[in-house]
Amino acid sequence: MADVGVDESLLKSVAEQVATEAAELVREAWEGMANGRSVAVGTKSADTDVVTAVDHESERLIRARLAALRPGDEVLGEEGGGAAGDGVTWVVDPIDGTVNFLYGLPWFAVSVAAQVDGESVAGAVVEPAGGRVWTAARGQGAFLNGRRLAVSEPARLELALVGTGFAYSAERRTRQSRFAAELLGRVRDIRRNGAASLDLCAVAAGWLDAYFEHGLHRWDWAAGALIAAEAGAVVSVPGSVPELGADATYAAAPSIADPLRKLLAECGAGEV
16 A cells, blocks of 8 residues: 555544534434435436435535545545545445335444545444444554444354345346355354445444455445454455455454355355
């Protein structure tokens, strides 16, 4: 990574501040929906891949706050696009878990990360419904509401609780379901919660022993992967472990990381 003189602690504070402000906007909209207020909904890659007016409002707020706090930095957002710059690039998911948000399920979040040369150096994941604030900075540990996090220590692979997710494409979901069925008999159980950033944070907290998913975008994992890694997880992001597939994201407690990676490959992860 090039040295661009970043202050990871400062970037973490900015990420937390901006994500918290956006989460408040999202929370108000979510509570309004529960009271009967309607929200405009559209689709993207498939009919199941939804985007709401609140996603757009949240990202506009994040971009405006970053422009004020970090003028000159580039922003890459799920809804507004963008590209990486030569210095700090902010990678933003204005609502991770939009389907959960629409259905009233409280497992969704705002994710904001600072990256340099494609590597996350600071980030925050904030839950609008629950109020939990997950943060990390490179080399400084990971925290939940100020409490330092550490990953779990499962004794063996068959006792591991593994999180995963499925693609919007029906054809790929079918392949993933076969893969998950093969994996299911070899671990404790599988969870599918519907928000990648929070699944990665769950690994950091020891609520999951591992997490694995194909097809994530940078904004899905940028903050959560750093939080998991800073809590002690073995983490790989898309493109780094070919045997798991070119677009695979992986995080696991060190005690099971190697055998689980081998098992995922045996179950056909590279072909999903």
